[in-house]
Amino acid sequence: METFLDYLKVFAVGGGLCAVGQLLINKTGMSSARILVLFMLLGLVTELVGAFSYIKGFASSGVTVPITGFGSNLAKGAMQGAKEGGVLGAVGGGLKAAAPGISAVILFGFLFALIFRSKSKKI
Amino acid sequence: MLDKSDYREYVAKNAPRSPMLRSLVAAFVVGGLICCIGEGIKDAVSAIFPSMTEEDAGAWTTIILIFIGSFLTAIGVYDKIGRFAGGGSMIPITGFANSVVSPALEYNREGVFFGICAKMFVIAGPIIVFGVVAGILAGTVGLFV
Amino acid sequence: MKLGRQSFVSDRPVYLCSSYTIVGPKEGDGNFGELFDTVLKDDLWGERSYEKAESKMHREAIRGGICLAGRRLDEIDLMLAGDLLNELSASGLAMRYFKVPFAGLYNACSTFSEGILLGTALIDGGAANTVTCSTSSHFASAERQYRYPLELGNQRTPTSQWTVTGAGCSVLSSIRPTAEEDAVNRADFSEKMKSMRENCLECAKNEDSERKNGKGDEDAFPSTGMRWAERIKRKILKKLRPDSVADPVCDPNYKRSRVVRISGGTFGKVTDFGINDESNMGGAMAPAAADTLLAHLADTGRSVGDYDAIFTGDLGRFGSEAFEYIMKREGVTFPGNHLDCGALFYKPEQETFQGGSGAGCVNTVFNSYIVKRLESGEWKRVLVLATGALLNKDTPLQKETIPGVSHAFVAESEPL
Numbered sequence: 001m002e003t004f005l006d007y008l009k010v011f012a013v014g015g016g017l018c019a020v021g022q023l024l025i026n027k028t029g030m031s032s033a034r035i036l037v038l039f040m041l042l043g044l045v046t047e048l049v050g051a052f053s054y055i056k057g058f059a060s061s062g063v064t065v066p067i068t069g070f071g072s073n074l075a076k077g078a079m080q081g082a083k084e085g086g087v088l089g090a091v092g093g094g095l096k097a098a099a100p101g102i103s104a105v106i107l108f109g110f111l112f113a114l115i116f117r118s119k120s121k122k123i
Numbered sequence: 124m125l126d127k128s129d130y131r132e133y134v135a136k137n138a139p140r141s142p143m144l145r146s147l148v149a150a151f152v153v154g155g156l157i158c159c160i161g162e163g164i165k166d167a168v169s170a171i172f173p174s175m176t177e178e179d180a181g182a183w184t185t186i187i188l189i190f191i192g193s194f195l196t197a198i199g200v201y202d203k204i205g206r207f208a209g210g211g212s213m214i215p216i217t218g219f220a221n222s223v224v225s226p227a228l229e230y231n232r233e234g235v236f237f238g239i240c241a242k243m244f245v246i247a248g249p250i251i252v253f254g255v256v257a258g259i260l261a262g263t264v265g266l267f268v
Numbered sequence: 269m270k271l272g273r274q275s276f277v278s279d280r281p282v283y284l285c286s287s288y289t290i291v292g293p294k295e296g297d298g299n300f301g302e303l304f305d306t307v308l309k310d311d312l313w314g315e316r317s318y319e320k321a322e323s324k325m326h327r328e329a330i331r332g333g334i335c336l337a338g339r340r341l342d343e344i345d346l347m348l349a350g351d352l353l354n355e356l357s358a359s360g361l362a363m364r365y366f367k368v369p370f371a372g373l374y375n376a377c378s379t380f381s382e383g384i385l386l387g388t389a390l391i392d393g394g395a396a397n398t399v400t401c402s403t404s405s406h407f408a409s410a411e412r413q414y415r416y417p418l419e420l421g422n423q424r425t426p427t428s429q430w431t432v433t434g435a436g437c438s439v440l441s442s443i444r445p446t447a448e449e450d451a452v453n454r455a456d457f458s459e460k461m462k463s464m465r466e467n468c469l470e471c472a473k474n475e476d477s478e479r480k481n482g483k484g485d486e487d488a489f490p491s492t493g494m495r496w497a498e499r500i501k502r503k504i505l506k507k508l509r510p511d512s513v514a515d516p517v518c519d520p521n522y523k524r525s526r527v528v529r530i531s532g533g534t535f536g537k538v539t540d541f542g543i544n545d546e547s548n549m550g551g552a553m554a555p556a557a558a559d560t561l562l563a564h565l566a567d568t569g570r571s572v573g574d575y576d577a578i579f580t581g582d583l584g585r586f587g588s589e590a591f592e593y594i595m596k597r598e599g600v601t602f603p604g605n606h607l608d609c610g611a612l613f614y615k616p617e618q619e620t621f622q623g624g625s626g627a628g629c630v631n632t633v634f635n636s637y638i639v640k641r642l643e644s645g646e647w648k649r650v651l652v653l654a655t656g657a658l659l660n661k662d663t664p665l666q667k668e669t670i671p672g673v674s675h676a677f678v679a680e681s682e683p684l
Contacts, residue, residue: 010162011155014215018154019147022210025423026141029545032213032222032422033246037253039214044257048264064181065161065188066154066214067250074254078262090266094258101216102251104186105223106243108193113227113239116197118418120311120318120408120433122294123206123619124559125597127541133593134543134551138586139426139621146423196419205421212421221421229417232317246420 006060013055013062036067043068047075073097146209153204153211161188161215185216192217196224222247272567274560277532278392284528284679285339285398285439286453287635288332290325290516292407292433295632298614298624303636304434305332306516311408311433314505314513316498319353320361322406325435326351327362328516330402333437335460336518337398337445338453341467344368344439345396348387350379351404352431352627353413358404365468376656377553377582379403380436380631381533381675384652387440388530388677397442404435405626414661427548429584429610430620434628436635445527447684457518524643526681533677534567536560538658540671546664550587550610550622553655556672557583558594560653564676565600572602576647579638581630581654581674582610584622609633630654634679642681649680 021035030038043063046052052072055063063069074094081093095102165184169175175183192215195201201221204212212218223243230242244251270276289304296307308325315321326349334344347366349359350373363370375382383401390396410431411418453460505513539559543552557580565571572578583591588608595602613624613633634652641647655674664670 007159007162010158014158014161015151015153015155015211018208018211018214019151020210021154021214022147022150025210026143026146029425029547032218032420033249035210035213036219036222036247036250040250040254041257044254044261048261061162061165061184062155062158065158065184065216067216067219069181069185070216070219070250071254071257074258075261078258079265079268082262082265087266090262091259093262095255098254098258100182101185101189101219104189105193105220105247108190108220109224109227109243110239112193112197112224113231113243114235116228117231118225118228118408119199120292121202121418123203124562125555125594130541130555130590130594131543134548134590137589138545138548138551141423141426196421199419202419202421206423208421209423218421221419225417225419225421228419229412246416 009059010062013059014066017063017066017068039067040071043071044075047072048079070098070101073101149208150211153208154214157188157212157215157217164188188216189220192220193224196221197228219247219250222250271532272563274536274563275532275534275567276389277568278388278530280392280394280442281444282388282391282440282442282530283444284530284639285441285443285445286333286336287436287438287639288329288336288518289434289436289632289635290329290332291628291632294407294618295432295434295613295624298618299612300633300637303640304632305518305636309514310509310512311406312512314502318406318408318412319357322351322353322358322404322409322435323361325406326358326402326404327365329404329435329437330362330366330400331461331464332516332518333400333402333439335457335464336453337439337441338449339398339439341366341368341464344398344400346371346387346390346399347402348373348383348399349402350374350383350627352376352410358406358409359402367471375673375675376658377405377625377627377629378536378654378656378673378675379627380634381581381652381654381677384438384440384530384677385533385535385675388533391440391442398439399441400437400439402435402437403627403631405431405433405628407431407433407626410626424621425547426621427545427550427584427586429549429582429622429625430614431626432613432624432629432632434626434632436628436631438635440530445684447523450524454518454520454522457520458515461516525684526643526645527684528639528642529680529682531678531680533675534560534564536563536674536676538671538673540669542669544664544667544669546659546670548586549582549625549657549670550584551590552657552670553672553674554583554587554590555594556674557581557591557653557655558598560674560676561595561651562598562600564651572600572605575605575649575651577638578602578606578651579630579633579653580606580608581652581656582623582625583608583655584625585611586622638679642679645681647681649678651676651678
């Protein structure tokens with residue numbers, strides 16, 4: 001029962017974030033890159049003011065799977081780097097924390113682009 | 124001829140719009156489902172490797188989700204999900220993977236060098252640039268806090 | 269002869285000798301599906317990229333038109349061709365296969381009517397006897413050039429249109445076609461196409477005896493670096509899925525009872541009403557179409573009722589509404605004879621929102637549907653107003669609005 005409730009929270013918060021994004025698309029006609037940047041910055045700022053960990057405690061993957069999680073990772077890494085490694089840590093910490101995701105995306109993108117081709121669409 | 128601002132007003136008023144309720148519900152459901160899949164992966168990873176910290180489990184979840192997103196893009200399924208769900212499949216990390224892999228696939232006919240590698244971040248470039256710059260700003264804030 | 273400010277009528281008769289269309293699979297499922305000459309099973313057509321496939325469609329459409337007209341290549345004085353790709357690459361690449369003078373045209377989606385008007389004027393003025401007018405567009409290549417990668421999962425807006433995968437060719441001539449010639453040309457179509465292809469290979473061999481790729485594989489001969497893997501792939505395709513690389517065909521039983529004549533037309537001005545939404549092309553082009561139609565009516569002294577049908581190019585459903593709205597404000601109402609090629613192109617369940625667009629849209633509709641109706645005598649006089657939006661991917665980013673242009677030509681039919 002408890003797990004079900006957890007998943008329900010994840011579903012509601014994650015879905016809610018996506019619905020807000022869809023609302024922005026419908027109202028302003030923003031392109032996908034703009035929406036993604038906006039949500040990433042949202043995650044980054046909430047992490048910076050310290051609110052992200054509370055939301056994460058409540059919704060878990062509901063906020064870390066959306067791109068907001070990527071932004072929060074960047075901010076968390078940068079803050080931690082600043083604490084441990086001074087200026088160099090502050091500059092490099094963000095990217096270091098986000099490195100697994102970016103590396104994975106580049107690797108899979110490269111490999112799949114070698115194997116697959118984009119297909120023409122009928123719808 | 125008709126006044127130009129009159130015409131612009133006419134177009135703004137009469138141009139067809141997206142069906143609001145249907146697209147919001149689709150985005151909500153698909154977005155929520157993707158997040159639940161992410162949570163499921165995280166739980167599974169934590170169950171298989173109990174010694175793993177939560178952060179590492181989160182990183183593995185991200186990587187697995189990116190793999191799923193990339194693979195669905197490569198076999199031509201993700202854009203069909205996107206047509207239906209819009210923001211629901213765009214905002215999760217799988218959507219980020221989609222926005223990197225889709226130009227790489229599109230431009231592979233121009234070769235590995237100037238096709239795949241050069242065009243990979245045509246769409247997702249702003250996310251990386253904004254992310255890195257904002258991350259450095261956050262680090263600078265961290266230096267003084 | 270010039271007429272009024274923007275129009276002209278041809279003094280010499282200019283006949284539409286033949287018309288030929290090739291479209292992709294989605295277009296074959298659309299409303300005009302049975303009317304096209306060739307419907308491809310696969311819109312890659314055995315090629316390595318969609319750009320190459322578009323170029324091949326363009327080339328084969330021109331060949332089809334010439335063969336149906338019963339001409340040889342040396343009887344064609346000029347080829348007027350255009351497409352939507354950067355620097356007209358689809359038509360440019362296709363032209364390597366013909367040793368015929370080529371004039372490239374670009375007016376976005378209104379390129380076809382621009383070509384017809386120029387061809388008519390050239391024949392009328394005596395500068396040429398026979399010209400071909402062809403355009404092409406391909407959904408996948410246009411999508412990559414103007415919008416996003418195919419696999420990107422974003423939603424299309426309800427004002428968006430679907431670029432038609434198709435190429436068509438009209439052969440205009442001052443020499444009147446006859447029914448007997450028609451029957452012979454249709455019966456010999458596939459043989460003529462084959463001999464034209466072999467001719468082309470022969471030409472290439474003579475020019476460049478060192479080139480090895482030219483052996484029996486015409487698709488391969490001009491491009492460099494045709495890798496062995498590609499050739500094997502094509503051979504496998506030919507064995508396993510022969511319909512995906514099938515040759516163009518024509519209906520041998522089609523008979524026309526009337527012949528189409530291009531009697532003149534109106535060149536349009538660029539009109540910009542300040543629409544800046546690049547996903548709403550119909551709204552941006554409607555004022556241009558209205559402007560050209562008003563100029564046409566003023567120059568010729570005709571009214572909209574003098575035409576059996578007035579076709580706009582690819583305004584789409586909303587664009588057509590906007591067009592009729594502007595015309596109504598100008599005091600012109602259509603007696604139900606305004607049709608839009610783009611809005612009619614696809615069936616509603618094909619989810620194309622506003623309908624078709626692209627340089628191939630008005631071309632394939634004219635060369636199939638409109639020409640067949642004119643040739644059967646159902647219609648006597650038709651006005652075709654192809655419309656084009658003159659933008660590229662960068663102009664909206666530089667905060668430019670979208671200028672539109674529209675050219676109109678009049679097609680009339682007379683007994684064969």
